[in-house]
Amino acid sequence: GIVIRAKDRKNENVKSAQMGLEKIDMKALNSIPVLLGEKDILKTIQLLPGVKSGGEGNTGFYVRGGAADQNLIILDEAVVYNSSHLLGFFSTFNADAIKDVSLYKGGMPAQYGGRLSSVLDVKMDDGNNKEFKFQGGIGLIASRIKAEGPIVKDKGSFMVSFRRTYIDLFLQASPDSSINGSTLNFYDINAKANYKINDKNTIYISGYFGKDNIGVKDLFENNWGNVTTTFRLNHIFNDRLFSNTSLIYNNYNYTVRLLNDVTNFKATSLVRDFNFKEDFQYFSNKHTLRFGLNATHHRISPIDITTSQESQVNPLTQEKRYGLETAVYVSDEWAVNEKLNFLYGARLAAFSLLGPGNFGSYDAAGNILSSEKVSDGKFYRNYL
Template sequence: MKTTVLTLLSLFFFLAASAQQKFTLSGTVRDAATGEAMIGATVRAGTDYVTTSNAYGYYALTMPQGNYALTVSFVGYEQLNQVVTLNKNLRLNPELKNASNLDDVVIRANARKDENVRSAQMGLEKVDMKALNNIPVLLGEKDVLRSIQLLPGVKSGGEGNTGFYVRGGASDQNLILLDEAVVYNSSHLLGFFSTFNADAVKDVSLYKGGMPAQYGGRLSSVLDVKMNEGNYKNYAFQGGIGLIASRIKAEGPLIKDKASFMFSARRTYLDVFLKASPDSVLNGSALNFYDINAKMNYKFDDKNILYISGYFGKDNIGVKDLFLNNWGNVTTTIRYNHIFNNSLFSNTSLIYNNYNFSVTLLDDAVNFKATSLIRDFNIKQDFQYFINKHAFRFGVQGIHHRVSPIEIEAQAGSSINPLQQQRRYGVEAAAYVSDEWAVSPRLNLLYGLRFSAFSLLGPGTFSNYDAAGSLISVERVASGKFYKTYLNLEPRFSLSYRFSDEQSFKASYNRNTQNIHILSNSNAGSPADQYVLSSNNIRPEIADQYAVGYFRNFAGNAYEFSTEVYYKSLDNQIEYKNGAELLANTQVESELLFGTGRAYGVELFFKKKYGKLNGWVGYTLSRTERQFEGINDGRYFPAKYDRTHDVALVGIYNMNPRWTFSASYIYGTGNAVTYPAGKYRVNGTTTYYYTERNGGRMPYQSRLDLSATLEGKTGGRFNSSWSFGIYNVLNRKNPYSIDFRNVENDPTRTEAVQTALFGIIPSVTWNFKF
């Protein structure tokens, strides 16, 4: 009897153990036509197991053995369905076909239709590069940065400025990445265009809240831009010819299904029109930019892939015999992917980026050249580990910074004295761990911890100042010696709870720190803005953001609604003293004040995702304030980018397979500015004096843009289209700046003079692809 019982118990435990035995299904999702890895594709096994592919198309699901109905999907692609028998670790590499004949038109490439409801990630916006073609833009140039400014919580820097502000953060508090490399200045032609050539871009993700632990170094947001890999199967070419710029892109296999390349270039030719000008000054002036994107990939086998990518961009602006101004970015990224086993994925990155700026004055009396530079060397090691219903991420990162604030070289005969501000060197290091956990079918958690460290290095002479800016002491530090170190812990947490398949509640908290800062007294921002590192006087900036939101889809996920409320507290914020001199000041840290800030608001978003007519409405009600001793008697005052109301409406109408019409409208409260409170005259010269910081408001901004796209007749490999646009249809003169001057013939009276950059501007671009 005992033997029988023991045998039955042994059999029971064996069967139970077998029933619980688990295996991993993994692989890489790719585009069937090009072989490119697909980011954010949904992989679902049965009803209980679901995941999305990572930034390299890799996915993994750990499940009990059994038979599963597997579906792999991505918006705009045909869904792949098959039955999988899982009785061992299995590798499956699905290839999805582009569903070009689908009637539904999407305006954003979500991983799945209800991703906004299910995911624990808050504040994530994905930009669909195909929809980008239909959003009206200035002079017909597709622009990633201008498109994200149509989303709630993201404020435009104004006319002629691609700078953006996210949930009360300054423009330098956004981490902008291109294939993991930091882009310090993301604008061309003083902000009229962004550095991102849309033809070369594969994926754009904007994190404006609940920032994942693998990102760090900035307070407000992450804009993660990834370049196309290149077609692994066939050669392809595309480009466009517009009124002021042209672009070209080539891609194809170096070794079919094994290695590929992508090359894209863009250049403006406004300078060609200047040469035709009868004005002798304009005839010799420069006004152009170019940028080049390149990428190469090599698959050693299914477990090892090497990526090499680079960006090279340059702006040239100048007026004959007066000045020359140029700036540019260079980035290089080398990445190596390795799959250790079905559950463990590794990415190793070596990254270089360089931002440089120079201005030359050509006047004989004050002939000089001023230059500045930021250069980083970055190494990263990231891992992803998939087990059961957990997706762990962990890794380390190290960055070496070199910042050369300003160097002035005087030419022979110039009255300007040479000047060189000290170079500063620093090292940032970080380690992080995070977990995305599907606790139950209704509850998802995303939590993690980031440890960051920053050290200021020699060589250098470091001055110490008191709160009033008076010099206390000076210390000289040898090369390579650690002078000042800051350590910070940055917890990250977010959750989503689904009340039903179509509605959920989300909450998040995250802390971020920042050790590289911009000093600027310009409302619009400028390539000459000065970068500084944290130091003995400048402490790391810190932000704590809390957010809650309600998300609801309707009509089978065809309509999407969300509302998010946030509160952000900021410490160690930087402002300049009244009357401070920032440029070419060797004691610039004595001109700074340090204080706190707060930002809070509510964002409303409603979107129609499918059908002939689709689009969205976004509204933000917000407040952004700063507090410093020595400004406004220590009272809170509006930040210069504080705007109470922001509204954006976008509509896209697909009339038929050939014609697509679109419109966008924006409205925003005017930026906060400091107006003069009075004036006095000394020896015939008028001097204005100021009291309350940012106590005034610019006039409101309002603009309606229209566009239309006509697709050419299909047939063969060659395809073309025409894009027509009208920027600022209502011809509103939105303010760029406001200056004050004495009324002519009556110096006792003052008048405000508003400068506007753009009225109504038509555009036309011919696009081709083969």
């Protein structure tokens, strides 16, 4: 079997009270067989016990019987709604740009919420704060390059990584006109910077931009992409207490378009979140206390279909929906002695459905019973 665990965590599975945690050693990825020369974090995770693959060409994974959409996948605290490139053959995460990967397969810590099955917490590389470095790689269908170095030596650093496929070049070389006009590619950019303002304050800013494009000439076009941005302030109050204040933006959009005259249409959907988080950590002699809160504003555009005049498809626009998701949590790890630890916590979450919008009540047959118009920013329903 393949053991994927950092050296400094050799005995942590025995000594730690946290259960079901797997840490991925990024160096171990180099020794694992890969598809078409691309190191893949999600494929590596599927080799772990308790994790099942969704099949070849599918980066979806199933943890201990849960569904693929019950996994919380976050990149520098930002939710990633679609973690795949090229219909699942590659994952969103460029291994060159990643510093740390943690998979919680059960007993998730209280600071995480919103999913039932597992948490995949991915953190980008901070960059080298002492010297400039460049690295890259050329695969069968994709290439990548990474640059990192100091902003101010020993005080701040940056990292930028770019990856792109070049399958298009092979398609364009085809003598078949229906193939050489087709599109099949993806690209993504990872960037991160940090700066130590003083002994008590350090700022971090990171971002991800990825896009997939698939299409057949004169037939259809399909593209989707993720965008995330995270700003974080780390503040040290004293030797025992510190905090992380984070502002997070993430966007996922999906578009499909049919190009023939009879069924010509363009359909788009969108999920956009703004998130504020405040996390504290307090150390005492035998306790490690974590507590905090977060609030996320969701904007969801289910579907928007536009058509040409000749198309037999009817236009359709579903109302945008807005929601506010809030949560507070507290957890404590208590080291009673060298052989006995306790980890316990609680999380209280709430969801509010917001206006503007028209909201209806329906019977079991789907018939509308009543309708209510809610103005912008007003609360329609609250769930706890």
